[in-house]
Amino acid sequence: MLRAHQRAKPSAEYEYLGDTARLHYGQRSPETIIEYSMHASQFLCDAGVDAIVIACNTASSVALTAVQRAFNGMRVHGVVEAGARAAIAASPAGRVAVIGTNCTVDSRAYEKAIIRLAPHAEVHARACPFLVALAEEGWTDCDIALMAVRQYLEPLVDTFAPGGPDSIILGCTHFSRFADVIRRLLPAETAIIDPADTLAHSLAKSISGGLRGRKPTTPVSFYATDALQRFSSVGELFLGDSIPMESLERVDLDNI
Amino acid sequence: MLRAHQRAKPSAEYEYLGDTARLHYGQRSPETIIEYSMHASQFLCDAGVDAIVIACNTASSVALTAVQRAFNGMRVHGVVEAGARAAIAASPAGRVAVIGTNCTVDSRAYEKAIIRLAPHAEVHARACPFLVALAEEGWTDCDIALMAVRQYLEPLVDTFAPGGPDSIILGCTHFSRFADVIRRLLPAETAIIDPADTLAHSLAKSISGGLRGRKPTTPVSFYATDALQRFSSVGELFLGDSIPMESLERVDLDNI
Numbered sequence: 037m038l039r040a041h042q043r044a045k046p047s048a049e050y051e052y053l054g055d056t057a058r059l060h061y062g063q064r065s066p067e068t069i070i071e072y073s074m075h076a077s078q079f080l081c082d083a084g085v086d087a088i089v090i091a092c093n094t095a096s097s098v099a100l101t102a103v104q105r106a107f108n109g110m111r112v113h114g115v116v117e118a119g120a121r122a123a124i125a126a127s128p129a130g131r132v133a134v135i136g137t138n139c140t141v142d143s144r145a146y147e148k149a150i151i152r153l154a155p156h157a158e159v160h161a162r163a164c165p166f167l168v169a170l171a172e173e174g175w176t177d178c179d180i181a182l183m184a185v186r187q188y189l190e191p192l193v194d195t196f197a198p199g200g201p202d203s204i205i206l207g208c209t210h211f212s213r214f215a216d217v218i219r220r221l222l223p224a225e226t227a228i229i230d231p232a233d234t235l236a237h238s239l240a241k242s243i244s245g246g247l248r249g250r251k252p253t254t255p256v257s258f259y260a261t262d263a264l265q266r267f268s269s270v271g272e273l274f275l276g277d278s279i280p281m282e283s284l285e286r287v288d289l290d291n292i
Numbered sequence: 293m294l295r296a297h298q299r300a301k302p303s304a305e306y307e308y309l310g311d312t313a314r315l316h317y318g319q320r321s322p323e324t325i326i327e328y329s330m331h332a333s334q335f336l337c338d339a340g341v342d343a344i345v346i347a348c349n350t351a352s353s354v355a356l357t358a359v360q361r362a363f364n365g366m367r368v369h370g371v372v373e374a375g376a377r378a379a380i381a382a383s384p385a386g387r388v389a390v391i392g393t394n395c396t397v398d399s400r401a402y403e404k405a406i407i408r409l410a411p412h413a414e415v416h417a418r419a420c421p422f423l424v425a426l427a428e429e430g431w432t433d434c435d436i437a438l439m440a441v442r443q444y445l446e447p448l449v450d451t452f453a454p455g456g457p458d459s460i461i462l463g464c465t466h467f468s469r470f471a472d473v474i475r476r477l478l479p480a481e482t483a484i485i486d487p488a489d490t491l492a493h494s495l496a497k498s499i500s501g502g503l504r505g506r507k508p509t510t511p512v513s514f515y516a517t518d519a520l521q522r523f524s525s526v527g528e529l530f531l532g533d534s535i536p537m538e539s540l541e542r543v544d545l546d547n548i
Contacts, residue, residue, distance in 0.1 A: 057324055058314065065519035068313055138522075169425030180443065183436050263321035266394075290546060 044240030062137025097145035119231025126227035127202035136207030300496030318393025353401035375487025382483035383458035392463030
């Protein structure tokens, strides 16, 4: 998500907060996720940001409205709306599959967003909680990944009319790491939608050009709520390059 | 662990606390695990228990000493010592393999406990973080489980002299669910040690007989720190039968 934003808007400065002491949000209750999202948003507000992007699909699914209400002078963006729009645009027959965490799927946030945009769409979702651990282990392009993704996708695809879904939303940031495996399992015409990429592009268009041309002095400040070493090593898997330890700071959200 | 204790000591009453809002401890830093273990121990002390069993291998590995010091009038037991003793007893050549979470393996707690008991033992450990998610998904006896366990065990077994380890310690409560798969992958003479079972049996022997014959009015009170529904459904996988919702209570450890 961060990298997609940076590609789309290289002139911006970013404060990146990973609530590593309290992950994974996907297996928490909605009220706990809302509470944690409030803490994180307060931290970012205090850091002086102009806008907040909730890059986590789970937090976007259950906490976006609460955060927008609580911080109503702040632009707060979630990934669900962007993902829903992109899926509808890529689904001529209106058949959209969604994979996400337990909490994202239970919230039906994607389904509601899609139906608002396209009332006749057919949406089916499936929780794939175990892919989160698989991604963090770095096992994303091996036989185990292929079997696990197949085990989740086959029953999901079978819930659609013959022909299967037109598109599939990767409704968890971790799942973009399985895009290649998913591509091998689904027909070539099925669109794979990464809501993080979609949101990054739409934000880059909407953000005013005020920052353009100014080279940021500190492009990204990273903050984590637990051990920095693990944040750095897991972060590297997702960001594609290393996070310098000197740009990382440990913070406490429990007492915010 | 609870069921092993109940089989060994059916007359006792139990307060069972699952810190579900802040799991999994295995991916947290040692200082965070110590902090959380202190909160949990304080809660149990306040509930009036006679003894505390830290059933989590990760918390036993990094927080046992700190909890024993902080609650020094209380008997506090961890699983590591019991597991180490059982492994040594089952290892004629003194070759012990350990599997656990990242934090348990990084702490070298099992290695230190085994070497204290048997200075010439050969101990090698491997973190298998992803088996936690696999167990919680209930995928413990399928091809994915077999492949994942094999992917972890093969390099671990190869670090030993020819003949491999005499015993393997299942150094995470979740891993007992893979005992059958591990049995299929290792020679029949390799002992599989479940520290929770071992500790339960040794505690049953050591606890005085004062409770014997008295039928507990409430055998187990369950407490969880996040949604009770998930605690109940995941708990059922591990306890082997259902947890009645009326015996479950949600508690908050953040403000203890």
